[in-house]
Amino acid sequence: xxxxxxxxxxWIDKYGAVTSYSFMIYGPMSIRDNAIINKGLTLTLVSxxxxxxRYIQLTEEMNPKxxxxxxxxxxxxxxxxxxxxxxxxxxxxxxxEGLEFLRLKYEYxxxxxxxxxxx
Numbered sequence: 328x329x330x331x332x333x334x335x336x337x338w339i340d341k342y343g344a345v346t347s348y349s350f351m352i353y354g355p356m357s358i359r360d361n362a363i364i365n366k367g368l369t370l371t372l373v374s375x376x377x378x379x380x381r382y383i384q385l386t387e388e389m390n391p392k393x394x395x396x397x398x399x400x401x402x403x404x405x406x407x408x409x410x411x412x413x414x415x416x417x418x419x420x421x422x423x424e425g426l427e428f429l430r431l432k433y434e435y436x437x438x439x440x441x442x443x444x445x446x
Contacts, residue, residue, distance in 0.1 A: 331383050335408065342411035348418050349436040351389065353402040356431060364425035368407070371421045383408045404436070412440055 338345050365384065372380055385406040394401045407422065419435055426433045 331385060334383060338410035344412050344440070345408050345410060346413040347385075347406045347408045347439045348422065349404065349406045349439070350422060350426070351399065351402055351404055351434045351436055352426065353400050353432040353434075356403060356405075356429075360429050360431065363429065364422060367425050368418065368421050371417060375415070375417065377415070380409060380413070414440065 335345055361384075368382075372378065385408060387404045389397070389399060389402050389404055391401055407418065409418075419438070423433070423435060
């Protein structure tokens with residue numbers, strides 16, 4: 328996690344901001360599931376002209392104690408974080424389509440963009 332934090336800091340220094348797309352996933356998500364979603368996202372980014380953009384995926388378990396604290400259910404909070412202010416609605420759609428295809432129950436939490444506002 329420390330390595331990701333350093334990279335995020337570098338992105339903020341270089342681009343002035345980062346953009347995060349956040350999802351809650353309820354239930355088990357395998358490494359294979361994650362790879363399928365990331366492959367679909369990467370191929371879509373390339374096909375839409377964002378081929379040189381990178382992203383970091385941050386994953387945090389929502390254990391019973393945290394779930395109670397935040398008024399939600401157990402599962403995983405997963406964020407796809409991009410450098411700069413990335414406003415591309417298809418990112419949410421592609422991740423959602425992948426989760427639907429894999430039959431994973433999820434909730435889109437939102438996007439926090441370069442200006443620090445949640446949408």
